[in-house]
Amino acid sequence: MTTAIGARSAPDALTTVTGLPDHADHSAGRSRRRDRRIGSHVFLVILAIYFLVPIWWLFVASTKSTSGLFSSPAFWFDDPAQFFANVQGLFTHQGGIYWRWLGNSFLYAFVGGSGATVLAILAGYGFAKYRFRGRGAVFGVILGSIMVPLTALVVPTFMLLSQYGLINTPWAVILPSLLSPFGVYLMRVYTQDAVPDEMLEAARIDGAGEWRTFFQVALPLLKPAIVTVLLLSIVGTWNNFFLPLAVLTDSQLLPVTVGLNRWTALSNAGAGGEQVWNLITSGAFISVVPLILSFLFLQRYWQGGLAIGSVK
Amino acid sequence: MTTTTVAAPTPRDVRPPRRGASLERRRQRIGWLFVTPFLVVFAGFLVFPLAYAFGMSLFTSTLATGTRFTGAANYVKAFTDPLFLEGLLRVAAYALVMIPAQLIVALAAALVLDTLATRLSQLSRLLIFAPYAIPVVIGALMWSFLYSPRFGPAGTLFDVVGLPTPDFLASDTVFGSLVNIVTWQWSGYYMIVIYAALRSIDPAIYEAARIDGANGWQTALRIKVPMISSSMVMVVTFALIGTLQFFTEPVVLRNVAQGAIDAAYTPNMYAFSLAFSYSQFNYASTIAFSLGILVFAGSYVFLFLTRKQSGLK
Numbered sequence: 123m124t125t126a127i128g129a130r131s132a133p134d135a136l137t138t139v140t141g142l143p144d145h146a147d148h149s150a151g152r153s154r155r156r157d158r159r160i161g162s163h164v165f166l167v168i169l170a171i172y173f174l175v176p177i178w179w180l181f182v183a184s185t186k187s188t189s190g191l192f193s194s195p196a197f198w199f200d201d202p203a204q205f206f207a208n209v210q211g212l213f214t215h216q217g218g219i220y221w222r223w224l225g226n227s228f229l230y231a232f233v234g235g236s237g238a239t240v241l242a243i244l245a246g247y248g249f250a251k252y253r254f255r256g257r258g259a260v261f262g263v264i265l266g267s268i269m270v271p272l273t274a275l276v277v278p279t280f281m282l283l284s285q286y287g288l289i290n291t292p293w294a295v296i297l298p299s300l301l302s303p304f305g306v307y308l309m310r311v312y313t314q315d316a317v318p319d320e321m322l323e324a325a326r327i328d329g330a331g332e333w334r335t336f337f338q339v340a341l342p343l344l345k346p347a348i349v350t351v352l353l354l355s356i357v358g359t360w361n362n363f364f365l366p367l368a369v370l371t372d373s374q375l376l377p378v379t380v381g382l383n384r385w386t387a388l389s390n391a392g393a394g395g396e397q398v399w400n401l402i403t404s405g406a407f408i409s410v411v412p413l414i415l416s417f418l419f420l421q422r423y424w425q426g427g428l429a430i431g432s433v434k
Numbered sequence: 435m436t437t438t439t440v441a442a443p444t445p446r447d448v449r450p451p452r453r454g455a456s457l458e459r460r461r462q463r464i465g466w467l468f469v470t471p472f473l474v475v476f477a478g479f480l481v482f483p484l485a486y487a488f489g490m491s492l493f494t495s496t497l498a499t500g501t502r503f504t505g506a507a508n509y510v511k512a513f514t515d516p517l518f519l520e521g522l523l524r525v526a527a528y529a530l531v532m533i534p535a536q537l538i539v540a541l542a543a544a545l546v547l548d549t550l551a552t553r554l555s556q557l558s559r560l561l562i563f564a565p566y567a568i569p570v571v572i573g574a575l576m577w578s579f580l581y582s583p584r585f586g587p588a589g590t591l592f593d594v595v596g597l598p599t600p601d602f603l604a605s606d607t608v609f610g611s612l613v614n615i616v617t618w619q620w621s622g623y624y625m626i627v628i629y630a631a632l633r634s635i636d637p638a639i640y641e642a643a644r645i646d647g648a649n650g651w652q653t654a655l656r657i658k659v660p661m662i663s664s665s666m667v668m669v670v671t672f673a674l675i676g677t678l679q680f681f682t683e684p685v686v687l688r689n690v691a692q693g694a695i696d697a698a699y700t701p702n703m704y705a706f707s708l709a710f711s712y713s714q715f716n717y718a719s720t721i722a723f724s725l726g727i728l729v730f731a732g733s734y735v736f737l738f739l740t741r742k743q744s745g746l747k
Binding site: 162196403 | 461462463464465466467468469471472473475476478479480482483484486487490539542543546547549550552554555557558560561562563564565566567568569570571572573575576577578579580584585586587590618621622626630650671675678679681682685686689690702705706709710715718719722723725726729730733734
């Protein structure tokens with residue numbers, strides 16, 4: 123695809139080498155531009171299909187029974203009504219533990235993500251708008267820590283948490299999730315530009331205290347960054363696999379990611395009664411719906427927000 | 435990296451000298467109040483675990499002798515341990531293939547999207563991004579189904595063409611299979627970051643380029659790409675940090691490809707199995723800490739080499 127576009131623009135390149143773009147040839151230029159637009163669209167559609175196909179497969183597979191998964195065409199429906207039987211299966215298999223896992227994922231992601239966001243907003247605002255001694259050094263350390271791989275912390279975090287008896291409690295997942303140095307960085311960069319110092323000064327002169335200035339003047343201006351950091355940290359916690367895998371063994375506490383992986387491992391191990399492929403596919407499908415929907419509805423916030431850290 | 439942000443001047447107004455001094459102290463205190471909650475978590479879940487891991491790595495624990503201080507012995511062992519070194523080489527190889535793959539897909543898609551404003555292009559943008567909203571575990575599970583010789587569509591597809599079905603989960607093909615999963619999962623996110631950076635360029639520049647006779651292809655490569663180099667540096671840094679701590683995808687794929695992916699496939703998997711299968715916490719800490727230092731050093735060197743492009747000094 124790329125080569126086709128390249129080949130098509132080669133004549134253009136030739137004309138410009140002469141330094142004299144061909145203005146006379148208007149109609150040819152226009153049709154060439156239209157060709158290129160068609161080429162671009164074809165390229166995009168091919169990419170979109172590549173990214174969509176596995177999701178489509180999951181959707182189709184969630185409506186199949188285990189035997190249907192083996193026997194029917196992979197990308198088309200077998201008996202769509204089976205979806206309801208699968209959902210029912212999720213309620214009965216191991217006492218409906220799947221819904222408990224889904225609930226756990228929501229709890230961890232929501233509490234961890236919101237907590238991380240609140241901490242990032244406060245710290246980002248503090249770093250951006252107050253000049254206190256040690257600010258540069260502390261912020262430098264935080265920036266550097268973005269490059270520390272968080273998974274390298276899992277084993278030591280496990281050992282620390284086990285000393286305080288927090289292993290196999292929700293806190294073992296939630297507390298480490300509160301850490302988001304990148305969130306602090308994003309909030310600081312955004313606050314610096316979005317909240318003018320003059321505005322804060324004006325509020326102070328009008329007699330507003332520091333907290334009131336923060337809540338009523340600064341916070342409303344930070345909305346796009348807040349939504350972005352919130353989404354990023356919720357996705358981060360929801361995605362988390364290594365940490366819960368290490369710190370949780372009680373199956374009642376698992377998030378849906380670790381739970382489904384456990385079902386897959388058991389199903390692959392092959393014991394007949396443990397083969398729940400249909401529950402894995404429908405469970406996986408149901409678990410991705412909420413996040414996809416929230417990204418869809420919050421589009422206008424995160425699409426701009428994701429560039430905060432990178433646009434200077 | 436730090437100095438730019440630190441040196442950023444904060445305009446301060448002129449204040450009356452005496453009242454100003456106490457006000458300044460109060461402001462200092464309030465500044466600290468804002469950042470303290472984060473710093474507590476930072477100390478508790480980053481600084482302390484790192485220090486703890488380093489401390490653990492200096493000791494060796496055996497049944498016969500108990501726990502005793504052995505200094506750098508664990509590090510000597512780690513950097514001569516073929517399992518750890520092979521894992522490191524493997525993630526380095528993944529980084530060399532996977533990061534360019536993701537960057538090329540993301541950049542090409544973003545550049546094409548930037549020239550279009552149609553419904554179809556907006557829909558494509560969302561679809562390309564969609565895998566980011568799917569947890570990595572679920573993404574890897576989906577692909578492990580698709581790769582599977584039992585359920586996968588590959589058998590049917592290759593039968594139609596009359597070719598033998600390749601085994602995506604054999605030891606010589608699993609590399610490519612994992613590269614595909616990661617590219618599928620992350621390219622869309624990087625595309626959005628690059629696309630947003632492209633949208634922030636002043637269109638007047640394109641007009642100037644067009645008048646100078648640049649075509650679309652030249653505008654893309656000579657104007658757009660250099661102007662968004664800071665966001666590309668950010669994308670590569672994140673991809674680098676992510677790849678070197680490769681864990682979830684190989685762990686999930688190991689369910690179906692035990693033969694091709696061993697328990698020490700990546701350094702993180704090695705640390706995990708040392709800690710949780712063999713209870714060798716001291717040595718696991720050594721591996722984790724060494725990996726942390728190497729990733730930190732690697733990304734630092736990368737940022738240093740690209741400091742001109744990224745605008746960070």
